[in-house]
Amino acid sequence: MPVVVVESPAKAKTINKYLGPDYTVLASYGHVRDLPAKDGSVDPDADFGMTWEVANDSRKHVKAIADALKDDNALILATDPDREGEAISWHLQEALTKRRSIKKDTAVSRVTFNAITKEAVTEAMRNPREVDMPLVEAYLARRALDYLVGFNLSPVLWRKLPGARSAGRVQSVCLRLIVEREMEIEAFNPQEYWSVRAQLATPRGQDFEARLTVMGGDKLDKYSLKNSTSAEMAVQAVASRKLKVLSVEAKPAARNPSAPFMTSTLQQEASRKFGMGARQTMNAAQRLYEAGYITYMRTDGIDMAPEAVQAARAEIEKRYGAEYVPSSPRIYKNKAKNAQEAHECIRPTDMGRDAKALKVTDDDQRKLYDLIWKRTLSCQMEGARLERTTVDIGSDDQQVVLRATGQVVLFDGFMRVYEEGRDDVSDEDDKRLPQIMEGEALKFASSLAAQAEKAGKEASVLSDNGAVLALQHHTQPPPRYTEATLVKRMEELGIGRPSTYASVITTIQDREYVRKDKNRLFPEDKGRIVTIFLLNFFRKYVGYEFTANLEEELDDVSAGERDYKDLLGRFWRDFSAAIAETSELRITEVLDVLDAALAPQLYPPREDGTDPRTCPKCGQGQLHLKTSRTGGFVGCGNYPECNYTRPISGEGAEGYERVLGEDDGDEIHLKSGRFGPYVQRGEATPENKKPPRSSLPKQGKDFLPGWGPNEITLEQALTLLTLPRDIGQHPDGGAIQSNLGRFGPYIAHQLPDEEKPVYVNLKETLDVFEIGMNRAVEMLAEKRANPGRRGSRAAAKPLKELGEHPEGGGAVNIMDGRYGPYVKWEKVNATLPKDVEPKDVTMEMAVELIAEKSSKGGKKKAAAKKPAAKKKAAPKKAAS
Numbered sequence: 001m002p003v004v005v006v007e008s009p010a011k012a013k014t015i016n017k018y019l020g021p022d023y024t025v026l027a028s029y030g031h032v033r034d035l036p037a038k039d040g041s042v043d044p045d046a047d048f049g050m051t052w053e054v055a056n057d058s059r060k061h062v063k064a065i066a067d068a069l070k071d072d073n074a075l076i077l078a079t080d081p082d083r084e085g086e087a088i089s090w091h092l093q094e095a096l097t098k099r100r101s102i103k104k105d106t107a108v109s110r111v112t113f114n115a116i117t118k119e120a121v122t123e124a125m126r127n128p129r130e131v132d133m134p135l136v137e138a139y140l141a142r143r144a145l146d147y148l149v150g151f152n153l154s155p156v157l158w159r160k161l162p163g164a165r166s167a168g169r170v171q172s173v174c175l176r177l178i179v180e181r182e183m184e185i186e187a188f189n190p191q192e193y194w195s196v197r198a199q200l201a202t203p204r205g206q207d208f209e210a211r212l213t214v215m216g217g218d219k220l221d222k223y224s225l226k227n228s229t230s231a232e233m234a235v236q237a238v239a240s241r242k243l244k245v246l247s248v249e250a251k252p253a254a255r256n257p258s259a260p261f262m263t264s265t266l267q268q269e270a271s272r273k274f275g276m277g278a279r280q281t282m283n284a285a286q287r288l289y290e291a292g293y294i295t296y297m298r299t300d301g302i303d304m305a306p307e308a309v310q311a312a313r314a315e316i317e318k319r320y321g322a323e324y325v326p327s328s329p330r331i332y333k334n335k336a337k338n339a340q341e342a343h344e345c346i347r348p349t350d351m352g353r354d355a356k357a358l359k360v361t362d363d364d365q366r367k368l369y370d371l372i373w374k375r376t377l378s379c380q381m382e383g384a385r386l387e388r389t390t391v392d393i394g395s396d397d398q399q400v401v402l403r404a405t406g407q408v409v410l411f412d413g414f415m416r417v418y419e420e421g422r423d424d425v426s427d428e429d430d431k432r433l434p435q436i437m438e439g440e441a442l443k444f445a446s447s448l449a450a451q452a453e454k455a456g457k458e459a460s461v462l463s464d465n466g467a468v469l470a471l472q473h474h475t476q477p478p479p480r481y482t483e484a485t486l487v488k489r490m491e492e493l494g495i496g497r498p499s500t501y502a503s504v505i506t507t508i509q510d511r512e513y514v515r516k517d518k519n520r521l522f523p524e525d526k527g528r529i530v531t532i533f534l535l536n537f538f539r540k541y542v543g544y545e546f547t548a549n550l551e552e553e554l555d556d557v558s559a560g561e562r563d564y565k566d567l568l569g570r571f572w573r574d575f576s577a578a579i580a581e582t583s584e585l586r587i588t589e590v591l592d593v594l595d596a597a598l599a600p601q602l603y604p605p606r607e608d609g610t611d612p613r614t615c616p617k618c619g620q621g622q623l624h625l626k627t628s629r630t631g632g633f634v635g636c637g638n639y640p641e642c643n644y645t646r647p648i649s650g651e652g653a654e655g656y657e658r659v660l661g662e663d664d665g666d667e668i669h670l671k672s673g674r675f676g677p678y679v680q681r682g683e684a685t686p687e688n689k690k691p692p693r694s695s696l697p698k699q700g701k702d703f704l705p706g707w708g709p710n711e712i713t714l715e716q717a718l719t720l721l722t723l724p725r726d727i728g729q730h731p732d733g734g735a736i737q738s739n740l741g742r743f744g745p746y747i748a749h750q751l752p753d754e755e756k757p758v759y760v761n762l763k764e765t766l767d768v769f770e771i772g773m774n775r776a777v778e779m780l781a782e783k784r785a786n787p788g789r790r791g792s793r794a795a796a797k798p799l800k801e802l803g804e805h806p807e808g809g810g811a812v813n814i815m816d817g818r819y820g821p822y823v824k825w826e827k828v829n830a831t832l833p834k835d836v837e838p839k840d841v842t843m844e845m846a847v848e849l850i851a852e853k854s855s856k857g858g859k860k861k862a863a864a865k866k867p868a869a870k871k872k873a874a875p876k877k878a879a880s
Contacts, residue, residue: 002074010290018118032058066101074107081112087139116292138558179531188477194231201445206434214401231470239463241395253386257414259302259332260345263498271484272421278502284364299343302332311351312380347376374418381414406433480520494548595625617644643683661714677709679717694720738768
């Protein structure tokens with residue numbers, strides 16, 4: 001039987017089902033070889049020779065393939081249809097040849113399929129080819145470049161910037177985008193402007209809103225009304241005039257659907273609609289692909305196979321009617337820079353299978369499939385037809401003109417199925433307008449007083465009749481990146497490729513250079529320092545244009561138009577010189593350069609006009625940029641006499657790193673550390689190297705309400721600094737303590753004969769300050785009696801006790817389970833229907849549910865529950 005090799009066992013299982021017993025299908029479990037993380041894995045002096053090693057985990061998989069080849073001398077490499085997949089096939093062929101498992105007469109072929117369906121797999125088997133070496137060479141070039149940059153630049157960072165963890169060819173450019181956006185936000189000066197709107201009514205009593213566009217005969221732009229005085233004059237001018245409809249203009253408009261998904265647009269839309277990160281999206285897509293539900297998910301292509309287009313059109317007609325099918329198929333042209341990477345778009349393999357028909361339980365996979373299915377159908381649907389209406393309203397002298405806009409959907413077209421999400425956009429033209437006739441007089445309508453009150457007196461001006469309102473606005477800084485907008489920006493700049501976006505964004509978060517908060521990406525202090533360092537000493541290599549040009553050259557390699565070793569030679573010549581030059585610098589020289597580069601941010605002018613570099617604590621030392629393992633900070637030059645420090649985000653930075661007050665002669669600080677914010681009594685000194693400190697309490701992933709870094713008070717900080725709290729002496733000896741740990745609140749106690757303490761998690765965070773001796777002793781006893789059980793909870797109590805089963809005896813109870821409430825009788829657990837409340841369940845209903853579950857489950861269900869029953873009994877045996 002020919003041996004077919006794919007990457008994953010899930011993919012192997014699906015393909016084996018299509019190929020049948022005539023083939024042996026095995027998984028390589030990803031890349032079988034990698035560059036060892038040591039010096040010399042890529043040797044520029046030996047024509048960029050690369051030393052590969054088979055990973056320990058991969059050896060058994062390579063051996064399994066080698067053993068299978070003993071029985072059949074034919075190898076079919078069926079890894080993914082992209083550069084990474086081609087590289088895995090090449091690695092396998094090289095590794096097996098080295099083992100002599102591939103002989104001179106061994107038939108080795110390469111097959112690719114864009115979807116794991118029977119038709120696609122069968123067709124691929126009929127069209128084998130050899131491994132595409134230009135594509136492999138493009139992989140080798142990228143791998144060598146990433147190694148040369150990372151392995152040579154990262155040690156420079158470690159030596160010059162303690163706390164910096166790594167640099168990378170693409171990751172450092174991606175980090176630069178986030179840091180520069182944050183600096184734009186910090187440097188942004190908001191500009192005040194006002195807008196005026198009026199609430200009007202037609203003669204038929206229908207209200208609508210219009211905004212002021214002409215004042216004193218002059219057309220207004222966004223910033224024409226610069227202050228409250230000009231806004232108040234405008235409000236009076238509108239409110240004092242009689243208004244009529246000057247013109248009504250209705251124009252037809254059309255909206256066409258978005259193109260089908262490629263990798264980057266799928267990541268963007270999953271982020272917009274579900275808040276899914278790039279890695280989370282790709283993991284879900286990978287599972288869908290391996291199960292045969294969607295086509296390959298790493299692609300720059302947006303074209304669709306003709307048979308898929310026809311299937312989509314047929315499904316649209318079947319579900320929505322012939323009027324939703326355009327007269328001819330919609331054709332989308334690839335934007336991919338490299339045809340080698342441009343596979344078909346990401347689409348369902350079966351257009352008739354919607355998310356409801358999908359046999360998956362994972363919520364991410366189901367949501368993502370629904371998104372792909374709807375986007376694919378919509379891209380072949382008729383466009384939406386709209387009517388956009390513009391109404392100009394003014395006074396007879398036309399000194400005042402207002403405008404109202406809106407639209408009516410005449411035919412929804414593709415919008416019936418799907419509309420693309422938008423980033424930070426609001427569209428006022430989506431409003432509906434009532435019937436408005438040219439020439440008719442309009443009245444001022446209902447009061448806008450509530451809106452004025454909400455905005456506040458300082459930010460609003462309301463007319464006497466309450467129908468004309470001016471609101472204050474300020475220009476907004478550019479928004480921080482989400483993963484969606486970051487991927488979009490990287491794509492626009494030509495940085496990275498579909499297969500790299502998710503890993504790059506994940507890496508800069510894992511390195512703690514960036515944190516994600518409410519779906520927005522914020523640079524950490526160490527991320528800023530690394531970026532400024534690279535911009536000052538390796539500017540060329542974090543340049544957007546340089547990185548994009550290098551990507552295009554790598555695309556040329558994969559197309560067979562450029563020699564990859566020539567590309568590596570030119571890159572290494574300049575890069576190695578830059579490394580050598582920077583390696584000679586002392587840390588103090590590096591910090592001086594960074595200090596000067598960050599000066600506007602680190603030392604902004606003070607309100608009192610004093611020197612912003614003068615230490616605010618001792619008044620004598622000068623502030624300087626310093627580094628530590630947790631990143632950069634500003635410290636006093638008079639250390640150790642003066643211990644003043646603050647974050648690089650500036651004096652009085654909101655939230656972290658500030659003095660909360662004094663207690664017993666000690667300053668109580670709020671600081672930011674490796675594991676988040678914490679409070680500390682005093683500063684570290686040679687005599688007191690570890691002053692008392694305590695982390696801020698959390699509730700899940702968020703801070704306990706009222707205890708966050710921007711809310712915490714001196715009193716709360718002093719309460720935290722009492723931890724660990726001595727609850728009292730255990731009756732059997734040893735002190736019981738409560739504390740906040742990395743995984744939440746807990747109590748701890750160690751008996752004299754115990755090797756290590758017993759820990760019990762507390763359900764409520766504030767219990768660490770309130771739990772008493774009786775409850776603590778009970779919880780510890782329960783934990784010691786049931787050491788295998790999580791936490792300190794006693795046996796679950798029923799939500800409702802129904803009594804003895806009328807036929808079989810034994811208690812029938814309503815319990816609260818992981819997947820919702822259920823009826824429990826002996827070994828039978830029957831889930832309650834979603835529309836039934838536990839309190840409404842009667843014994844008759846419960847018996848019926850139990851009987852139904854028993855008849856469905858039979859012996860098979862009972863067997864499935866046996867292990868759970870044994871697990872319950874085990875702790876009791878241990879206790880006895």
